[in-house]
Amino acid sequence: MVHRMATVAAAILLVLAGSGPDGVDGAPAAFRPFEPSDPLGALVAETDSTADVARTVQLFRATPAQFPIRGMLQPVRLAFAQPFALPELARHATAPVADAAPVAAHPYRAVAAWAARALGAAAPAGEGQGTLEVSDPQRAIFALDFLLNEPLLAVRRALSDAKVDPATPAAAKALLDGAGQSMDRQRKRPEALLAAMRAAAQIDRAALVAAVAHLDATLDVKGDWSAMPADELPEALKGAVTGTVLATQEVPELGWLVVGGTGANTYDMTRVAAVFDAGGDDTYEWRAMVAGGRLVVDRAGSDTYRALPGAGPGGPGGALCGVSVIDDAAGNDTYECGDAAIGAGMLGIGLVVDRAGDDRYRGNAWSVGAAMGGIGALVDLGGSDEYVTDTFSQACGGPSGAALLLDAAGNDRYRADGTAPSAYATPTVHESFSQGCGFGYRIGAPGGVGALVDLSGNDRYECGEFGQGIGYYLSMGILRDGGGNDLYYGNRYAQGTAAHQAFGALLDDGGDDIYWSMTAAGQGAAWDVSVAALVDAAGDDRYQADGLSQGAAAQQAIGLLLDAAGNDDYRAAGASQGSADGNQYHWETTRARSVGILIDRTGTDRWSVPGRGPGQRVRTGRAEETDGRTQWGFFLSR
Secondary structure (H helix, E strand, O other), rough: OOHHHHHHHHHHHHHHHHOOOOOOOOEEOOOOOOOOHHHHHHEEEEEEOOHHHHHHHHHHHHHHHHOOOOOOOHHHHHHHHHHHHHHHHHHHHHEEEHOHHHHOHHHHHHHHHHHHHHHHHOOOOOOOEEEEEOOOHHHHHHHHHHHHHHHHHHHHHHHHHHOOOOOHHHHHHHHHHHHHHOOOOOOOHHHHHHHHHHHHHHHHHHHHHHHHHHHOOEEEEOOOHHHOOOOOOOOHOOOOOEOEEEEEEEEOOOOOOEEEEOOOOOOEEEEEEEEOOOOOOEEEEEEEOOOOEEEEEEEOOOOOEEOOOOOOOOOOOOOEEEEEEEEEOOOOEEEEOOOOOOOOOOEEEEEEOOOOOOOOEEEEEOEEEEEEOOOOOOOOOOOEEEEEEEEOOEEEEOOOEEEEEEEEEOOOEEEEEOEEEEEOOOOEEEEEEEEEEOOOOOEOOOOOOEEEEEEEOOOOOOEEEOOEEEEEOOEEEEEEOOOOOOEEEEEOOOOOOOOEOOEEEEEOOOOOOOOEOEEEEEEEEEEEOEEEEEOOOOOOOEEOOOOOEEOOOEEOOOOEEEEOOOEEEOOOOOOOOOOEEEOOOOOOHOOOOOOEEEOOOOOOOOOOOOOOOOOOOEEEEOOOOOOOOOOOEEEEEO
16 A cells, blocks of 8 residues: 555656646746757757767666565656656755745654655545643643654654564664665675665555655643642653653653653653653653654753763664654754764654754764654754754665754755765865765665755855765765855865766756866766756856856766756866766666756856856857767856
8 A cells, every 4th residue: 555655656647747848837947958949949959969978868767666675655756757847846855945934933743744755655634633732731741642642653663663673673773783784885895784675665654644644733831830739750761861840650661751841951861651741951862772653742941852872872862763842942962973863764763853042963874864664754943053963864865764954944054074984085175965865775775865954044055075955876866955155165076966867956046156067977966877967047157167167967777957047157178068977877778868957047158167157058068079978068158
């Protein structure tokens, strides 16, 4: 049933994507190589390139059949079916979280709707849970039980159906431990990792989406909580809770539920299942790896959520074979973790919703919006925030995972340039796989969908290798910025890139932006039957890159860059700015070529590659070569 529903969803999306002049949601498609009325389509026809471009498209459409392994998500299949529609598919996938007002009113419903599109599952039905009155501690206990119990039961059922023991995080830990060896296709796969990858591919995605939607309830908190009488702490919670406690209750299928007062409290979340805290500067600690369900609803104060050193994977908002949710209403908060926390779902659901304040997020691998075989999301609704992580983070969708980092407002800083060594042994450079990343295990697990969506503000994005709208192996990565004067800084494979049968997109809707990538394969550059796109809608922008960049591709790939408005400056080297490079990988079997496209629609612009200039419509490179190293692309400037 699960996969049949996903197929129906795929068919609907494919109709929306279209193949003619209209893109997803009815907007004009950005790249229309087969439409004679479009400048790109006219240039393709004028240069007798239509058959070659069609051959490349056919290669993409045939590619999924070469990978019969289970778990490939529907947005990825759709992109293989319509490779030139990648920008529209990326916008469609992120549309449920692209409008600040409805997201602020119903963040869990928005996450569920987004995850449904990412996972190819049925969208949540109905109008949510409505309003829960919380006017005294006992009603707060009821709200905690109601919100956590059903999602945890749903995840446990889904895990059991996928032949995973929901009482232990062993399968999730196997996925985490296998990430380091996942890029080596020749490496032997441990049986525990094989079982975990099978489970990630088979888990009931619709059940996960419904579990997130269940959390869509408005808490109507009433009364003077500072005047409510304190309750005595049970003996079982001695040492686990400090500060004023208003109520406690043990629920057999969950654990201890605690209602804290308006002063400062400390909670040991390895012993407490759920907390409703009325206020104060509180501290929530994860002192060991946790299986099961965790929920925190904190109403006020500048709080600290942290996993202690040596606690192992998991932590605040991190679910390993379970459900973990944090909802923080106000204050300048600090979140700190090791691996797999702060909106991380590993064979489960991990969510953090922070509704206000200038917040700080610190995490290691698979953190701050990350997922494998589950849903992981961090939603920050206000304030100027800082995100600092290591690799596989800041919206990284691993095998069969839907990962989201959504920031609705503020001037934010994103840094994912930690300690992981360069994949190419480049000194002082680190591996990121972050900031809107889809990542698959080349040893046998298709990747997921990762989306970093920032709706407003002047933002700064920093990463090492593989980041900022990157897809790697049967996956899709998206970075969508809604406006502001932004800086994007990264190394190899950054800013709308993809490699090894994957899709990566960076969409910036406005502002005077700076794009700076180094070494190779940046700014709308793709490698090995992949598609990458960078689309900048407006503003006076500067693009600085090295080789194979700015609408470039190699090894039967498609690289796209569109700048729709503004006076822009492009600097790059080698096969760049609407070019392509070698095609040795699949030439003998396909005779397909790569396609690099750069379109600049308006403005007074500067170009660094010879042969580029204002008002030009040219096919670039050496199209007459037939040895498999054919280099050509399309450059259009007005």
